[in-house]
Amino acid sequence: MAQLILNHLSKDFGSGRPAVADVSLTLRRQGFLALLGPSGCGKTTVLRMIAGFEQPSEGSIFYGERRLSDAERALPPEKRNMAMVFQSYALWPHMTVAENVGYPLKVRGISGAGWRKLVGEALSLIKLTEFAERRPAELSGGQRQRVALARCLVTQPDVVLLDEPLANLDQHLRKAMEETFRAFHERSGATMLYVTHDQAEAMALATDVAVMSQGRLLQVAPPAEIYARPEGRVVGGLIGRGSILRLRVPEVGERQLDWPLLRTSLGARGDAGDGGQADVLVRPEQVHRGTDGIPMRVVSCVFEGERFALSLSLPDGQQLKAYSSVAVVEGTLVPFVVSGGWRL
Amino acid sequence: MISAAGLLVQQRALAGRDYRLIGHSGARAAFSLGRWRIALEVLLWAVLALVLAAPLLALVASSLVPAYGVPLNFNTISLSAYAEILFRQSITLTALKNSLILASAAALGLLTVTVPAAYLLTRRKGALANLIAILIEIPYALPGIVLAVAFILTFAAPLPVVGLSLYGTIWIILAAYFSSFLAVSLKPVLSAFLQMDPALEEAARLAGAGFFRRMRDVLLPLVAPAAGASVILVFLIAANELTVSALLWSAGTQTLGVAIFNLDDSGSSDLASALSVLVVILVIALMAALEYLAKHLPEGVLPWRN
The missing domain is CATH 2.40.50.140 (Nucleic acid-binding proteins)
Known part of the structure; x- marks a missing residue:
């Protein structure tokens, strides 16, 4: 398990103002970092650069000794051993729940009894064993999100990225899902990066909270620390209801x-x-x-x-x-x- | 030139708009017409009867009588035109065979071009993508006759390396169909790609699937219904095509459209009608197949469902 390091990361989409400007961040080994900020602050762009969907304009991303991205080259997402939970769930509608969860295994050449065992374990963890043969369209929002999470963790990725995963769920389900995320984090030992605009969610889940605004990283600290000692007006206004x-x-x-x-x-x-x-x-x-x-x-x-x-x-x-x-x-x-x- | 200008205007008007559907499309706006409703419905049915039912009935009627102008009654009615068309005229079977082969080849062949093209057009934005989009639409906007003349001029001379001339063979019609129906074939597939959440492909990438793997496992199954619609649409239009093949046909390469035209032109209006009725039945069968597919299709793919 190595550290994920963002090194003076910038991204300019050519609109004048860079979407991400000079973000440096080291994710603690097996840490759970919440990237918090208002809409359009660049947090999703950071996430997409880590996943490899966007290439940084400047700076670099390392996983341990391995250079994942810089302005010249980028390792394609399929070679990064990362996983992501999308806001839209991104479950493949033509596959069953079990096929969705097991697809990363199938791509890695695992089939037969091994495949069934791992998929079965993942489904029992999210308590959807009896839904294995259903299609995603037959599930509720919370169930779909759990399937997406199981698909992420079935291959034991180094880094799990979560892009506003609870944004489409109601308040009651969010609390339950927060519990699920925490349990998964403890179990999997993966480094998790959680993008959200909901500060209560960030505080409840993360071991560290990073606040971004207008493309810049303002402060990184554990939740209690950032609540008690915020730096500057933006962080002070974003965290808590002061x-x-x-x-x-x-x-x-x-x-x-x-x-x-x-x-x-x-x-x-x-x-x-x-x-x-x-x-x-x-x-x-x-x-x-x-x-x-x-x-x-x-x-x-x-x-x-x-x-x-x-x-x-x-x-x-x-x-x-x-x-x-x-x-x-x-x-x-x-x-x-x-x-x-x-x-x- | 006019076609290109129109397409440019369309691209400008839609520039920067991303019509990807995120949620469900809303219910259609409807309002109550009150007491005008009956009157309007009657009017609509009358118009429909005039433009659709009347010509069709005339077609059926004239296919059942021996010659044009003979009144249809129990003494004159006969199916001999159908028997003649189906069992005696060799031209019918030739034309039918030609049209079916041409239409299937065009529909399936175009799919191998349009699926990758639609993928590229949705994933790569920019000047090149815009140019390709326009190039694809131009032949469709051109009148078939113009396109046919262009193909004669291009392919009349023997091909450079092999030394064969396409002119006078069925291949020149197929080539013109490819060009003419590229846009028809592209549209359903393009809509399917446009309405697909990009996260579906991204999730497959993070799952470790390389380009061909995710094409096979994720993208193609998701656009398959649209590809099916594309095949049927192109088939439907190509099977009835006249203006392109009217200039490009020669002995033995008549299409259905050409055959009907020639029959009618030579005074056999009963045979022409009979063949037309058969074609209409073929079209209705294909549209029914599309209707059946429709519930799996992205909205707006079928021209008559909107």
């Missing part, structure tokens, strides 16, 4: 801000005073009601099931999100304490 405030806070020193310091800057009114302003990320769970807090106006109060989501307005007009276990009357002034913030 609010980003412009506050006058010290621009050097500790980036984790506490309540006494925040109370001073929140009370100081953004427009007045001297010194620079900085972006401060405040998570909703860091905002509580408290008698020693700063009065904020409740703009909206929405019941979300397990709690109420509040939208608060600061004295200077900036908006802040908070959670509350009880309903709060909209339009009232309520004192709130901001127990922590993170300078981006």
